[in-house]
Amino acid sequence: MATAELAGKHLVLGMTGGIACYKIAELTRLLTKAGATVQVVMTEAATQFITPVTMQALSGRPVYTSQWDARVPNNMAHIDLSREADAIVIAPASTDFLAKLAHGMADDLLSTLCVARDCPLLVVPAMNRQMWQNPATQRNVTQLRADGIEVLGPDSGPQACGEVGDGRMLEAAATYEAIASFFSPKILSGRRVLLTAGPTFEPLDPVRGITNRSSGKMGFALARAAQQAGAEVHLIAGPVALETPWGVFRQDVQTAQQMHDAVMHSVADADIFIGVAAVADWRVDHASEHKIKKTAERTLPTFTFVENPDILASVARLPHPPFAVGFAAESGDLEVHGEEKRARKNVPLLIGNLGPLTFGLDDNEVILFEAGGATKLPRADKQTLARALIVEIARRLPDPSLIR
Ligand code: CTP
Numbered sequence: 001m002a003t004a005e006l007a008g009k010h011l012v013l014g015m016t017g018g019i020a021c022y023k024i025a026e027l028t029r030l031l032t033k034a035g036a037t038v039q040v041v042m043t044e045a046a047t048q049f050i051t052p053v054t055m056q057a058l059s060g061r062p063v064y065t066s067q068w069d070a071r072v073p074n075n076m077a078h079i080d081l082s083r084e085a086d087a088i089v090i091a092p093a094s095t096d097f098l099a100k101l102a103h104g105m106a107d108d109l110l111s112t113l114c115v116a117r118d119c120p121l122l123v124v125p126a127m128n129r130q131m132w133q134n135p136a137t138q139r140n141v142t143q144l145r146a147d148g149i150e151v152l153g154p155d156s157g158p159q160a161c162g163e164v165g166d167g168r169m170l171e172a173a174a175t176y177e178a179i180a181s182f183f184s185p186k187i188l189s190g191r192r193v194l195l196t197a198g199p200t201f202e203p204l205d206p207v208r209g210i211t212n213r214s215s216g217k218m219g220f221a222l223a224r225a226a227q228q229a230g231a232e233v234h235l236i237a238g239p240v241a242l243e244t245p246w247g248v249f250r251q252d253v254q255t256a257q258q259m260h261d262a263v264m265h266s267v268a269d270a271d272i273f274i275g276v277a278a279v280a281d282w283r284v285d286h287a288s289e290h291k292i293k294k295t296a297e298r299t300l301p302t303f304t305f306v307e308n309p310d311i312l313a314s315v316a317r318l319p320h321p322p323f324a325v326g327f328a329a330e331s332g333d334l335e336v337h338g339e340e341k342r343a344r345k346n347v348p349l350l351i352g353n354l355g356p357l358t359f360g361l362d363d364n365e366v367i368l369f370e371a372g373g374a375t376k377l378p379r380a381d382k383q384t385l386a387r388a389l390i391v392e393i394a395r396r397l398p399d400p401s402l403i404r
Helices: 021-033 052-059 077-083 095-102 109-115 129-133 135-146 172-183 217-228 256-269 311-316 334-345 382-396
Strands: 010-015 037-042 087-093 121-125 155-158 164-168 192-197 232-237 249-252 272-275 282-284 305-307 323-329 349-353 366-370 373-376
Touching: 010 021, 010 109, 021 037, 021 052, 021 087, 021 172, 037 052, 037 109, 077 109, 087 095, 087 109, 087 172, 095 109, 095 121, 095 135, 121 172, 129 135, 129 164, 172 217, 192 217, 192 256, 217 232, 217 272, 217 382, 232 256, 256 311, 272 311, 311 323, 311 334, 323 334, 323 382, 334 349, 334 366, 334 373, 349 382, 366 382
Parallel strands: 010 037, 010 087, 087 121, 192 232, 192 272, 232 249, 272 323, 323 349
Antiparallel strands: 155 164, 282 305, 349 366, 366 373
16 A cells, blocks of 8 residues: 655544444544544544544544644644544545534534635545435535535445445545545546556467466556546456555456457546556467367367457557557566567657566556657666656646647
């Protein structure tokens, strides 16, 4: 998990009553681990679901529940607690609290803090699906958005009451991602990014196939960084065991041909294409429909290969290509092969992995190849590197009015 976006941030974490309070213990841990300071403020109802003692232990700061708390020297908790805050996050935000916020009510410490704030306010709703769908709640949420309040979620799925639908709070990790995303500079705002990531899988028969060691981590880290930079992100992924980054549209494929077709179907809408996938160069011509069996004579199977389409080169060949970025994994002589590959694929930017064995690892070191020369970026974890690469890509984009 990335930490840079939230390091040094001061957040007031306001908890209102709801069973989702249990998720806030984990959220607090994630936020403090990322280097944020977290000042927890709880409504009376929230203390019925989780104790202030738990929240104090996790946040490392005293928890406030009352407007009349004598620990605040000037007795103005409603002003003092948010004075240094970079944001107030209300999680979980109950139906009642959303209604209070929409109407500017201030009858307890947390609601008064929100009305008296001078910083952004983010709310993470959590409620039963009927409460969420209620026209009054929907009216209130529309009003909150119109007032410039960020509404994160809600999620859809099974609820504590046993029903299924919209209204449940985002999981702690997704809430963390949404908060981190809020703080990232929006350098790709209004841009649409199409990415490929992971390996492909080329079947030999219904149970066997050829794949490679790509984990998809770099592609997923880039998708996440692009989303956080304000882009609309479409991620086309081969078979990987990774969670979809928050706010990213993901499409799963297996083979290089499927990945090619999916890219070609969506590329017309993209401003930027980043080919991070380790695409198989060849596939077996006519994969067997049935499992290939051993024969009595022990004859070994033979396969004929045909070439897969080159997705990156196909994108670059379009009459009006998006800004196309390639990746290259080489087992040697990157400096020589990198620029040669960039020129061959006819892309403005190609990112070369320094060191052959970065598959599956969390760290990476890369060189940027472009017409003007090569630039090395410092070794970093893949998420930090992804953020740096998004900055490099954004810097090289043509003026939006000239891009297509
Ligand atoms: N790529 C692609 N479609 C392919 C092969 C590669 O889109 N069929 C893309 C990769 O996603 C990557 C770039 O091309 O962005 C370079 O991939 P790489 O495997 O390093 O290059 P190849 O063209 O396959 O060259 P070689 O295997 O000979 O090094």
